[in-house]
Amino acid sequence: VPRYHLSVRHNGRLYRDEEGEEAPSELEITIRARETARDLIRTPSYAVPDWLDCTLEVTDEAGRVVLTLPFADALDEV
Amino acid sequence: MPQPPHLTLVEKKKPNGNRLLGALSDEDQALLQPSLVLVTLKRGDVLVRPNEPIAHAYFPIDCLGSIVALTSEGRRIEVGLFGRDGMSSTSLLHGTNVTPHESFTQVEGTALRMEADDFRQAIRQSPPAHEVLLRYAEAFQVQVAYTALSHGSYTIEERLARWLLMCHDRLPGDDLPLVHEFLSMMLGVRRSGVTIAIQMLEGTGAIRATRGHIVVRDRAKLEQAANASYGVPEAEYRRLIGEW
Numbered sequence: 001v002p003r004y005h006l007s008v009r010h011n012g013r014l015y016r017d018e019e020g021e022e023a024p025s026e027l028e029i030t031i032r033a034r035e036t037a038r039d040l041i042r043t044p045s046y047a048v049p050d051w052l053d054c055t056l057e058v059t060d061e062a063g064r065v066v067l068t069l070p071f072a073d074a075l076d077e078v
Numbered sequence: 079m080p081q082p083p084h085l086t087l088v089e090k091k092k093p094n095g096n097r098l099l100g101a102l103s104d105e106d107q108a109l110l111q112p113s114l115v116l117v118t119l120k121r122g123d124v125l126v127r128p129n130e131p132i133a134h135a136y137f138p139i140d141c142l143g144s145i146v147a148l149t150s151e152g153r154r155i156e157v158g159l160f161g162r163d164g165m166s167s168t169s170l171l172h173g174t175n176v177t178p179h180e181s182f183t184q185v186e187g188t189a190l191r192m193e194a195d196d197f198r199q200a201i202r203q204s205p206p207a208h209e210v211l212l213r214y215a216e217a218f219q220v221q222v223a224y225t226a227l228s229h230g231s232y233t234i235e236e237r238l239a240r241w242l243l244m245c246h247d248r249l250p251g252d253d254l255p256l257v258h259e260f261l262s263m264m265l266g267v268r269r270s271g272v273t274i275a276i277q278m279l280e281g282t283g284a285i286r287a288t289r290g291h292i293v294v295r296d297r298a299k300l301e302q303a304a305n306a307s308y309g310v311p312e313a314e315y316r317r318l319i320g321e322w
Contacts, residue, residue: 015273017273036269
């Protein structure tokens with residue numbers, strides 16, 4: 001099962017997800033990335049005063065970027 | 079909010095049994111003693127299964143357990159933490175042997191275990207023992223209430239700091255063997271958010287995180303980071319049961 005890393009980029013700083021998580025496909029991890037962004041938008045953080053300034057960067061095990069998701073886009077219905 | 083001085087932990091390096099059992103009178107300790115068995119618990123061991131009769135009461139010595147609420151859709155969130163301060167479930171104290179919650183071992187170690195039937199028999203036999211244990215149930219429900227409050231109105235960084243302090247209170251030493259994949263469930267926050275909070279706390283010098291471990295480097299800084307989300311249940315425990 002492939003492993004993906006969901007890192008958050010905020011104002012030029014990358015909060016790297018070292019651990020990552022398994023997902024059966026890129027489609028599945030895309031769905032999870034959207035859920036992650038939508039959940040985090042509701043979660044207050046000192047480090048990130050406004051999640052809409054963030055982008056979620058999903059990479060595979062080889063470090064290839066498979067998705068770049070601005071948090072604002074996660075709010076759009078699909 | 080500055081922490082009252084009584085919250086400073088005593089005998090942090092000297093785990094000397096379970097504090098809750100230690101709060102019982104000598105007579106009550108003697109009453110329970112023959113039924114207590116020393117067991118080693120591994121990470122992930124389920125101590126209480128949801129909606130199944132509770133088989134045993136566990137009183138941790140140097141392990142740590144979590145109580146989680148779960149839904150049929152697979153959502154899980156920790157609602158309570160117990161270690162040498164308490165026991166695996168308060169349900170038996172309230173006259174029921176079934177709960178919708180699950181209790182499992184978060185950090186491996188040793189505990190004293192008692193058959194549920196023996197436990198029920200003991201609290202029937204000794205009202206003073208039951209009273210002490212019910213005071214723990216009261217302290218525990220205050221902890222649960224403050225977990226709800228902290229999930230509802232504090233930042234990820236404050237919530238992580240509070241939770242690490244709660245683990246630090248219940249485990250010997252400063253090296254907390256916590257698997258990061260659990261942190262997300264414990265805090266009810268997506269892993270990407272937990273990563274940010276860990277890095278923030280590392281930046282203040284309060285902790286150092288490595289794979290499978292979080293080391294408390296500066297407890298005072300951790301208390302500062304938790305703000306007022308930490309402290310009230312701990313003060314209640316001290317009032318109702320005694321020193322940590």
